[in-house]
């Protein structure tokens with residue numbers, strides 16, 4: 001199942017993240033793909049807001065991963081960008097399919113750690129502040145999310 005929503009600005013992308021947050025459960029794995037500056041981290045910021053996490057989500061540029069525990073569900077945010085070509089056996093698997101929802105930017109760089117069942121979110125820059133955000137599911141669990149997100 002697949003759904004594409006057009007965002008016309010940062011705030012609309014955040015609102016979409018908020019709407020996804022309400023649908024999340026522990027062990028969910030969500031992959032975010034799209035070019036540098038597409039809006040992946042901005043989207044995760046919306047998810048954090050929807051989970052009532054108070055800390056603001058920044059690019060975990062130098063951290064690889066950040067955990068947020070003060071919301072309605074633990075949120076794990078992995079940015080694998082800096083793991084390209086590196087040893088990826090650094091314990092991330094504990095958080096992927098863990099007790100929270102795990103969002104992964106640049107998942108291709110940790111491909112062996114990605115479970116088959118996951119939700120794909122692809123963000124494309126359409127120019128200016130316009131972005132297409134495509135939700136793609138390969139499992140009934142995530143079909144439910146694709147159906148309801150952004151409604």
Ligand SMILES: Nc1ncnc2c1ncn2[C@@H]1O[C@H](COP(=O)(O)OP(=O)(O)OP(=O)(O)O)[C@@H](O)[C@H]1O
Nearest residue numbers: 007008009010013036037038039040041042129131
């Ligand atoms: N519709 C939009 N949705 C999201 N971000 C937008 C939108 N329009 C403009 N922007 C801007 O685009 C930038 C997106 O940055 P962000 O850090 O979220 O991208 P990213 O995909 O995580 O990049 P990276 O791969 O470098 O981590 C921000 O500066 C944001 O303000």
Ligand SMILES: [Mg+2]
Nearest residue numbers: 040041059105
């Ligand atoms: Mg980012």
